[in-house]
Amino acid sequence: MKDLLSIYAPANRSRMLVVASLLTAAIAVVDWWATHYISLGFLYLFPIIVFGGFLSRTRIVGVALLCAILQEAFSNLPENEAVVRLLFSSAGFVGTGLFISEMIRNRRIVLRHSEELEDAERQLRSIIEGSPAAIVTIDSGGKVLLANEAAQQLLAPGAPPVQGQSIKSYLPALHSVLKTQPSRSFRTTFQCTGQRSDGEVFLAGVWFSTYSTLSGPRLAAIIVDLSEDLRNREDLSLDHLLKNSRILMGTVAHEIRNLSGAVLVVHKNLSRIKELDTNDDFQALGGLIQSLERISALELGSTPAQNGEAVELTSVLDEFRILIDATYHESDISVQWEIQERLPLVWADRYGLIQVFLNLAKNSQRAMMSTNTKRLRITVHEESVKIVIRFEDTGVGVASPEYLFRPFQRGAESSGLGLYVSRAIMRSFGGDLAYEPRFGGSCFAVVLPLHVATEEPVSA
Numbered sequence: 221m222k223d224l225l226s227i228y229a230p231a232n233r234s235r236m237l238v239v240a241s242l243l244t245a246a247i248a249v250v251d252w253w254a255t256h257y258i259s260l261g262f263l264y265l266f267p268i269i270v271f272g273g274f275l276s277r278t279r280i281v282g283v284a285l286l287c288a289i290l291q292e293a294f295s296n297l298p299e300n301e302a303v304v305r306l307l308f309s310s311a312g313f314v315g316t317g318l319f320i321s322e323m324i325r326n327r328r329i330v331l332r333h334s335e336e337l338e339d340a341e342r343q344l345r346s347i348i349e350g351s352p353a354a355i356v357t358i359d360s361g362g363k364v365l366l367a368n369e370a371a372q373q374l375l376a377p378g379a380p381p382v383q384g385q386s387i388k389s390y391l392p393a394l395h396s397v398l399k400t401q402p403s404r405s406f407r408t409t410f411q412c413t414g415q416r417s418d419g420e421v422f423l424a425g426v427w428f429s430t431y432s433t434l435s436g437p438r439l440a441a442i443i444v445d446l447s448e449d450l451r452n453r454e455d456l457s458l459d460h461l462l463k464n465s466r467i468l469m470g471t472v473a474h475e476i477r478n479l480s481g482a483v484l485v486v487h488k489n490l491s492r493i494k495e496l497d498t499n500d501d502f503q504a505l506g507g508l509i510q511s512l513e514r515i516s517a518l519e520l521g522s523t524p525a526q527n528g529e530a531v532e533l534t535s536v537l538d539e540f541r542i543l544i545d546a547t548y549h550e551s552d553i554s555v556q557w558e559i560q561e562r563l564p565l566v567w568a569d570r571y572g573l574i575q576v577f578l579n580l581a582k583n584s585q586r587a588m589m590s591t592n593t594k595r596l597r598i599t600v601h602e603e604s605v606k607i608v609i610r611f612e613d614t615g616v617g618v619a620s621p622e623y624l625f626r627p628f629q630r631g632a633e634s635s636g637l638g639l640y641v642s643r644a645i646m647r648s649f650g651g652d653l654a655y656e657p658r659f660g661g662s663c664f665a666v667v668l669p670l671h672v673a674t675e676e677p678v679s680a
Contacts, residue, residue, distance in 0.1 A: 228273035228324050240270035244287065251294040261291025261309065268313050272320030280321055284313035354443040360436040362386045362395045374445060376417035390414055391443070394426060398439055406430045406439075411446065422447045483509055528567045528649030530671040533607060534559070536570060537600065540577045551585060553594040560601050565671035572645045573668075576653065579638045580611045580664050587615025587662065605670050610656070612663040621655050 227236065244267040251260040264287035271283050288310040292302055348355050354371035356364050367375075367382045375390045376382050388395035393412035407429040414424035428441035487509055496502040537559065548555055581596070588594045597612045618624060625643050643653040652667040 233274050236270055237274055240267040243267045243270070244283075244290075248290050248294070251291070259291070259295050261287075261295060264288075264291055264313060265316055268317045269320050272317040273324045275317075275321070277318060277321060280317035281314050284317045285310055287313050356382075356387070356441050356443065358387050358394070358398065358439045358441070360398055360438065362388055362398055365438070371443065374416075374443060375414070379417040382417075390416070391424060391426070394428065394439070394441060397428070398430075398437065404430070414443070414445075480509060528569055530565045531568045531570050531573065533563045533566050533568075533600070533668070536573055536577075540574055540581075543574070543578065544581050548581075548585065548596070551589070551594070553585060553588060553596060556595065556597045558597070558599040558601075563600065563607065564602065566607050566668040567650060567671045568668055569645070569649050572648070573666075576642045576645055576666060577609075577611075579642050580666070583638065584611060584613035584615055584662070587617075588613055591615055602670075607668045607670065609666040609668070610663055611666070612658065612661065614661045617658070617660065618655065618662050621657060624655050625653075 244264065247260060247263045247267070251263075268280075268284055268287060272280055275283065288306055291309050292306045295302075295305070348366075348368045351368060352370055354374040355366075355368045356371050357366040359365055364382050364385055364387055372382060382390065386395070391412060391414050393410070397406065409425070409427045411423060411425050414422050416422065423446040425444045425446045426441055428439055430437055430439050432438075487506055490496055490502070491506075541555075541557070544555070584596050588596075591614055593614045595614045597610075599610045599612070601608055625639050639653070646653045646666065650669045654665045654667065656663040656665050
């Protein structure tokens with residue numbers, strides 16, 4: 221069929237129309253000459269077949285009617301049946317021409333679509349082969365049908381091709397999906413433990429979907445190695461745990477130091493009483509106070525320069541927005557953002573800053589649960605040598621602002637350390653957290669020093 225279509229190629233149009241026209245004329249001459257012997261009108265089908273591949277439908281009908289008239293004009297059949305023969309031959313010629321025209325048109329469409337599919341397949345194959353992520357397709361029995369180079373390097377580096385092998389030895393969880401749920405359609409993601417051909421275990425992130433074919437259900441999956449991300453995340457979590465522990469212990473030591481100072485004053489006043497000079501319990505109390513002073517004097521904190529770094533605040537706010545949008549949407553709370561364009565770099569700890577933002581957002585969310593108007597307004601502006609980020613909500617407000625930043629507040633959620641620790645985190649890199657009174661609701665201001673390339677960060 222493709223060879224036949226090559227005859228009808230657009231480049232052959234003029235030549236083939238000339239051939240069809242000459243063939244029509246030749247048939248007419250031969251038919252006229254052989255009128256008394258045999259009718260050759262059926263031969264007009266051949267030029268009509270040629271004309272059908274190049275002419276429009278209207279012209280095909282015209283040519284077919286002309287051929288039917290020529291056939292009848294040189295026919296030696298009885299004249300009383302001429303009209304009937306003319307109608308039938310016209311219908312046959314017209315139908316043949318239109319059939320050829322439609323067949324060629326459909327065939328061209330199919331070939332064009334086939335070329336588009338082949339081009340798309342080549343592009344898709346190029347994308348798959350060049351992808352840094354491992355891509356595999358698996359049949360219903362768990363056998364790997366297709367695996368790109370990244371899949372080979374991930375699952376079996378330096379080993380025989382994974383194509384044709386069972387995926388069970390590499391990703392048992394993926395194999396169980398096809399075995400336990402063969403009739404269900406999936407389009408999801410999960411994390412599981414994988415094993416390479418050399419026995420090394422790794423954490424795999426898998427995005428997969430199932431689809432149906434004539435040969436049964438199949439599964440296509442994208443696989444990435446998350447082991448390094450997991451190690452980095454755990455190391456980062458440990459670093460921040462230690463950093464936050466130092467900050468918390470430093471603030472607790474500060475409180476203990478204040479308390480020790482007050483107790484020391486009382487102890488000195490009591491030491492003037494002569495009767496207590498020989499009292500063993502009073503002497504032991506003095507020793508305890510001195511030990512408490514030594515503990516509180518330990519330098520657990522560090523300087524703002526050590527705790528902070530240059531941070532692009534816009535990206536931090538974008539990440540924070542992603543973290544709270546879904547939760548606030550579920551709680552029917554609207555969030556209004558007013559962010560100054562082209563914010564300068566600030567001096568802060570990126571992850572500590574996000575923790576402070578999340579704590580303030582959660583406090584506002586809890587404060588607005590019982591109010592009719594639920595709105596959180598977050599504004600970011602540069603003021604002098606600092607950036608101020610305000611969290612202003614329409615919640616129930618703060619009854620006793622003077623106790624806000626004290627630890628273990630009564631009535632507070634969890635341990636009552638949220639605001640206490642948040643301010644300690646801010647002050648660890650030279651920032652601050654403050655409460656700004658409002659007539660309705662509450663407002664907290666996060667103050668960040670600007671990043672100065674050649675100098676120490678400026679404390680707020």
